[in-house]
Amino acid sequence: MLMLxxxxxLSVLPRIRSGSVSSSAAQTFLGVGGSGxxxxxxxxxFPEATRQNLSNLLFSQEGLGLSSYRWNVGSGGxxxxxxxxxxxxxxxxxxxxxxSADAQGVYFLTEAAKRGVPGLxxxxxxxxxxxxxxxxxxxxxxxxxxxxxxGTFLADVVLHFIQMGINIKYISPMxxxxxxxxxxxxxxxxxxxxxxxxxEVVEGLYDALxxxxxxSSVGILADESSSLSLATSExxxxxxxxxxxxxxxxxGQANGSGRGWSGGYDPTINNALMxxxxxxxxxxxxQEPHYDFWTLVSNELGCSPTExxxxxxxxxxxxxxxxxxxxxxxxxxxxxxxxSGSQRRPIDSDASLNSMAVSTASKYYxxxxxxxSTGSTLNLTFPDTVCATTAWRTSAIEDFAEIDAARTQxxxxxxxxxxxxxxxxxxxxxRSAVSFxxxxxxxxx
Numbered sequence: 001m002l003m004l005x006x007x008x009x010l011s012v013l014p015r016i017r018s019g020s021v022s023s024s025a026a027q028t029f030l031g032v033g034g035s036g037x038x039x040x041x042x043x044x045x046f047p048e049a050t051r052q053n054l055s056n057l058l059f060s061q062e063g064l065g066l067s068s069y070r071w072n073v074g075s076g077g078x079x080x081x082x083x084x085x086x087x088x089x090x091x092x093x094x095x096x097x098x099x100s101a102d103a104q105g106v107y108f109l110t111e112a113a114k115r116g117v118p119g120l121x122x123x124x125x126x127x128x129x130x131x132x133x134x135x136x137x138x139x140x141x142x143x144x145x146x147x148x149x150x151g152t153f154l155a156d157v158v159l160h161f162i163q164m165g166i167n168i169k170y171i172s173p174m175x176x177x178x179x180x181x182x183x184x185x186x187x188x189x190x191x192x193x194x195x196x197x198x199x200e201v202v203e204g205l206y207d208a209l210x211x212x213x214x215x216s217s218v219g220i221l222a223d224e225s226s227s228l229s230l231a232t233s234e235x236x237x238x239x240x241x242x243x244x245x246x247x248x249x250x251x252g253q254a255n256g257s258g259r260g261w262s263g264g265y266d267p268t269i270n271n272a273l274m275x276x277x278x279x280x281x282x283x284x285x286x287q288e289p290h291y292d293f294w295t296l297v298s299n300e301l302g303c304s305p306t307e308x309x310x311x312x313x314x315x316x317x318x319x320x321x322x323x324x325x326x327x328x329x330x331x332x333x334x335x336x337x338x339x340s341g342s343q344r345r346p347i348d349s350d351a352s353l354n355s356m357a358v359s360t361a362s363k364y365y366x367x368x369x370x371x372x373s374t375g376s377t378l379n380l381t382f383p384d385t386v387c388a389t390t391a392w393r394t395s396a397i398e399d400f401a402e403i404d405a406a407r408t409q410x411x412x413x414x415x416x417x418x419x420x421x422x423x424x425x426x427x428x429x430x431r432s433a434v435s436f437x438x439x440x441x442x443x444x445x
Contacts, residue, residue: 089128
């Protein structure tokens with residue numbers, strides 16, 4: 001009985017983890033962003049004030065301040081049954097374009113560029129319908145011998161927008177090439193590109209970019225397969241031919257746990273921490289330098305706010321956890337971003353499972369999750385002299401609330417970072433005595 005009582009007492013004591021921030025960087029962050037498919041089709045029809053508010057939430061430094069944005073260039077939606085997933089195409093015939101098409105997608109691409117988003121990507125789910133095997137935008141396949149024509153289309157579109165001051169940096173010519181999303185009528189655009197056809201797609205695009213003087217300024221994201229297992233099994237048959245023409249990132253070996261599927265809508269802190277955990281796996285375990293949310297804005301609430309305004313605050317199994325901001329209601333999940341160029345510093349010990357250290361020239365940011373129902377403490381040491389400045393916490397009852405800065409012990413050699421139950425906290429430290437404007441770094445759902 002005494003042993004049981006002692007064990008129960010230990011179980012309610014705050015857990016203390018200790019670790020040291022490394023003096024060496026693990027990776028340099030390129031950015032955090034997300035996809036513009038296909039919410040612009042709806043949001044474009046909202047009042048201008050709403051569109052501007054959303055653009056500020058996503059792209060301005062007063063909002064999320066995202067550092068990348070993926071714009072979906074349309075195939076024309078031929079045989080796609082869902083009009084929201086059927087963006088118009090600029091393609092009329094070879095060399096002839098309708099630049100007034102896709103006003104919805106172009107609007108938010110332009111707003112991202114206006115607000116200085118540095119990493120703009122154009123991605124395609126399918127070539128224009130006249131170029132595919134079935135002359136459709138889905139349930140079709142890339143046609144051998146059309147690589148030059150398809151590459152010309154993509155390069156002409158990018159050149160058009162660059163000349164308008166919208167500096168698209170990357171092109172993904174075959175998003176999910178293993179899936180045509182058939183049968184017709186389809187739920188979205190898709191063009192199957194067999195592994196032995198992919199080199200032609202890349203070569204055609206690279207040649208078209210080169211002839212326009214863009215090969216050194218616009219990169220090619222050559223393969224964005226539906227799954228890692230499909231990608232790795234097919235690389236050998238085509239990637240060596242075009243390895244020098246692709247902008248790519250290392251795949252890493254992410255082996256962390258976590259629920260990666262997006263079924264169900266859940267606006268609570270529990271889901272926010274689950275999603276933050278997925279991002280931590282990408283950054284810490286896989287050491288990825290970049291993270292894109294599948295989609296930035298979603299209407300998959302799973303309920304009707306017009307019938308029950310409070311439903312947006314409750315989890316349900318009918319919606320989807322697939323957006324950063326939800327529309328058709330007042331609910332929005334807000335947060336901030338990793339600054340491009342900042343570096344992740346490894347933390348030794350098991351403290352790295354739920355925490356991450358990020359550094360700039362003047363700051364350390366310690367992002368720490370506590371998914372448990374009791375409070376805990378993270379004790380950290382740094383490789384250089386630091387000074388705690390402030391801290392911010394998101395929990396079930398707090399939304400990016402400012403809290404006390406970390407405190408020191410052992411003569412300043414160690415820092416104590418309290419972590420409330422079921423919360424995500426960002427502790428900020430100055431690395432020098434020079435005063436810099438504070439910049440915040442927080443990841444939340």
